[in-house]
Amino acid sequence: MAFELAATPFRRLKLASFAPLISAERAVCPKCKSSRKYFCYTCFIPVGISESSLPTVELPLQVDIIKHSLERVGKSTSSHARILSPHSVNIHIYPDIPSYSDTNKVLLLFPGPETPSLDSLLPGKTTEHKQCSTGVSSAKRQRLQRPLCERLIVVDSTWSQAKRITADDRLHDIPRVQLKQAETFFWRKQSKPSHYLATIEAIYYFFKQLHELQEERSYDGQYDNLLYFFAFQYLLIKNKKETK
Template sequence: MSSLDQDQRLHPGCRNKTTVSSDSSDAHELAKQPLQGLKLASHAVLEEAQHRGRLKCSKCGGSRMFFCYTCCALVGVSLQEIPSLKLPVKIDIIKHPNETDGKSTAIHAKILAPGDVTIYTYPCIPEYEKDKVVLVFPGPGAVSVQHMMQRLHDRSSSRSHDSSDEPCVKRRKSEEVQGPTENLESGSPDEAKSSESRVYPLQKVVFIDSTWNQTNKISTDERLQDLLQVELQMRKTCFWRRQKGKPDTYLATIEAIYYFLKDFHENCLAQEYSGEYDNLLFFYSYLHTVINKAKTSAGKC
C-alpha cells in the first residue's frame, strides 16, 4: 500500500471527515513525505533534464521543462526514457477552457498513458453511452468505486429489459459472432473473457479538469447529467498549488485518476495492488519534491 493511502479513508457515515492516526509523530512524518513508498521509474532522466534547463518546444517554440503542456509533447527527454502505462479502462478528461495549461496535471496522464487518455476542452464533450461510462465527481447520488460496477450492471440490465419487447432483426450469417478468438497478448481466450467480464459494461471514465469553483459549469452540462457519478474515498492532496479556501481533500486531476485506478484494480478487477499505476505520478512526485525543497530553502515551509 502506498503511503498516500494511509490515514486517508472516509470516516463511516460522514463525507467531510477523515480518520486520523493516533500516532501524531507518524502523521507528521507522513505530512512531510506523502509520496514515499511508490514504485516509480528512476527520476534520473528528469534530474538531468532539469540540470540542462528549459528548452524550446519543437512544435510551438515555447520554453518548457520536461514536456510542453500546450502541444502535449516531451521536451528534453525521449519516450524511451520515461515510463509508459497501459490502463485497464479508457479515460476522458474534460478541461475547463479557463484552466491554465501550465498549472494542470491532466497532461501528465496523457503523456504517460497516451493510448488510454484523451483530453477535451469544454464545451467539446463526446456523446457517451449512459450505462457504460461514469463521471468521477462528488455529488448527492455519487457511489463509491466499490459499488460502481453493480450500479452499471443494474443500468445495463434495465436498458436490456426495456428493449426486450422490440423485435430482433435477424442478422445475416456473415454478421454473426464467430465465437471467441485468442488474444496472443493477454493469454488464453478464457482468461481474456474473464478479464473482460470483470470490467463490463464499463467502457470509459470521465474526469473534470478545472478549479473547484469552475467545475459546476461542466458537471451540470446536460451531456454528463445522466452519467453515474463516482466519488472517491476521501484522500488528502499533495498538490503544491492548493486552492484558497478549499479543503485538502480536493485532489489534483492526476491524483484523482491514480486513486480511481487503484480502487478499481482492487475492487473491480479483484486483484491485489502492487504499484501497477504508481508511475502515473512519475512527473508529479518529482515536481513535488523539487518544489518543496525550494520552499524549504526559501523558508516558506
C-alpha cells in the same frame, strides 16, 4: 539537490527514476516552438527528454478529461496523464465534449452528496462473501467477470467551473461515481478540504481503488507512475523551501 522520496507522502510508491528529469534542460517544443522544460503542456509531449526514458502507464479504461478553457495550462496536472498514458487518455477543451452513444458504458468521476462510491457500483458488491476454491470471494469473482464501464470522464477545472461543466446537458444522463476519501498532496495552498484532489491524483486513486476492488492479484504499484511528474514537482518545491 536531493530527490529522496523517503520523507514524502510518495515514499511507498513504485516510481520510475527521476534521472531523466533531473538532467533535463529547457528546450523548444518541436510542435509549437514554445520554450518548455520536461514536457509541453499544450502539445502533450516530452521536451528535452527522450520519450523512451519516461514511464508509460497502461490503463484498463479510456479516460476523457474535460478541461475548462480558462484553466491555467501550465499549472494543470491533466497533461501528466496524457503524456504518461498516451494510449488511454484524451483531453478535450470545454465546451468540446465527446458524444457518448451508450451512457451505460461511461462514468463521470465527480463527488456529490448523493453520488455513489466506486465500491457500491461494482456488480456483486452485496453478494455474500463465500470463499471459492481459488481463494477469491464469490463477490469479487462476479466483479471480475463484469466490467464497471468502458470510459471514464474526469473534469479538470476549478471547483466553480466544474459545476458548470457537469451541469451540461450532454453529461446529464451519465452515471456519476466518487472515490473513497483520499488526501491531496497538491503543493499550492487552497481553500478546499484536503480530500479535494488534483486531476492526476483523482485519476490515480480511481484506478488504484478499482484494481483493489476488482483484481485477483493485490495492488503492486501498477498505476503509481501516473504520479511521476506530480511527485517530482512536489520534491522540487520541497527542496526549494528547505534551501531558502
